Amino acid sequence: MGNLVLDGLGKRFGASVAVERVDLDVPQGQMVALLGPSGCGKTTTLRMVAGFVPPSEGRVLIAGKDVTRAPPHGRDTGMVFQSYALFPHMTVAQNVAFGLEMRRVNRADRESRTREALRMVRLEGLEDRLPRQLSGGQQQRVALARALVVNPAVFLLDEPLSNLDAKLRGEVRMEIRALQQRLGLTTLIVTHDQEEALTMADRLVVMERGRVRQVGTAEDLYERPADPFVAGFVGRCNLVEGALDSPGAFRAASGALLACAGGPPPPGRPVLALRPEHVRITPAEGGPARLRAVTYLGAQTEYHAELGGTPLVAVLPTPGADSPLRRLSPGDAVALSWEPSAARLLPAARHDEKGA
Template sequence: MHSLQIEDLQKAYGDTVVVSGLNLTVGQGEMVALLGPSGCGKSTTLRMVAGFVEPTAGKILLNGVDISHMPPHRRDTGMVFQSYALFPHMSVAANVGFGLEMRRVPKPERSARVAAALDMVRLTNLADRMPRQLSGGQQQRVALARALAVNPALLLLDEPLSNLDAKLRAEVQHEIRSLQQRLGLTTLIVTHDQEEALTMADRLVVMEGGRIRQAGTPRELYESPSDTFVAGFVGRCNLIEGSCEGAGIFRTTNGTLLPCNAAASPLKDAVLAIRPEHLALAPADAALGPQASRARITGATYLGSQTEYRLDLGGTRLIVMSSMSAPNSGHRVISEGDPVTVTWPTSAARVLPRT
């Protein structure tokens, strides 16, 4: 059962098309993340679903009901804004109950639902505080409680964690996902943070230029990107320009031959995509097998359990995530300027058409 259906949705401002022919379904209890760079149309799409932006064309169906032109308060949705949008002159409880008051819910029921929502986000003891007396994480949870209090059929999250520091972001991210799964909330979230989307969502929808480039599970998009835009946007990826010479052979623009997973058919204008964690380093004196290449370390950044190495492989720049310099790894420390041998599984080197 699809809780949310978006059909041929479009938004244009004069001659500028912001969202074009977008089709998307979100299943009951599913969390779907709209992911993409600034200006790709993801926030406009969310605001059309919420009712704050009028579509130029297309339909938005919620549980089979066309809500395309309904006002926001009649859409049975709850929204958490990037800025939280809390009323500074209202207490936490009053902020959480505002949506219920606008829906003319009787006061006794309103009070009970506010209390339940605050309990869900663990803020019961702060009900009488003002927003200015709260931390950023607490304000974010008040905004979430306000959205949950109306018992929405669809929860909408617009960059909900962007104003939090890294540690707090990870904690609140887990809280939102846990709450969403426990309540079975159908959720559409907008983010530009790849890690946030990979961690929280059941499915990702990568947008660019107002269109969907690829949709699928986090694993599908990370391991099997459809093009170089998706490969470069979802996680980190080495993108090497060149041509596919035939089965398993890729020639870089500098003429270096590299192993790949390509079939026999050649592709003259192509890109080889390899994730940094799939590359393995060995000392330069290691035996050079058919899948190995010589390279030189041009830089290294220590990250604790791993080190990020920057390599020059015949004029091609690569990034490698390796544990060679980690404490107790058993490997000698390699430094900038050192020669190394680099290998990768052929299956991990995907040949993609140039975007």
């Protein structure tokens, strides 16, 4: 077991920058998620850690050892691939034992460790089945067992839940997290699913266009995003362009005046960030805002409104049958309000980053 350090790790494909100087320290036993949209560089970063992609610059250190130039089998890592990558002609037990066989572990130890790995992922009794005879969730568990059986110093997960249906994804997500914590595995996981990252990881690394935008806990990134990209990617957020009109008052580009937190504004033209759950909505005949859509989501209801030409979304617990909110419909006039401290001013993206 050990920590994982990425020291200025970068990758270029010709003139194209896939990953730009990532610095990251994953302490022993912690799970860190690389989070971002498709093409942001997160999978390339993971594959550099695994040894499948050679970096153009920087270093990878595992338990203090520089493994930047070491082959994948010489890095003491266990990896679960997005496609599971199980051998179709091998049984469950043979798939799990494959890594041990490649490491020339003797047969008795190989069989003992394979049984233990299958027990950890609750697949006892399925040793002789082929992958095609398993459900998607069971195949995922085989892939997990195969990565765990080699006792890796670092556990690597590449979109491990993307091929599962929604219900099974939630179940397996909690199983992976519980297993990782119980075994104290230093883990790096790649995902584009914000809920997956928020519920599984100790810290998140938000990436865009090969660059790290922000590193922090789920609470850090949700409550204190560094910029509009992070605010919009981690959870939902109303993002409004404009300028500070006066302390505590933000003038949207549409002309609407919106309450915001006091304090010094960020440099340049700021963007107001306001989470939908912080917006209160009140029926008000002749009110300044007008509803554009009302969407029932079960436990919550989503209200799309327009205030002085500025669209805003509010998400509230679904009101009871007797609440006046229950009778709202598109076209109705309403009043919108929020605590000024809930509306944060963030620095707009720099011009040199927009086309990066």
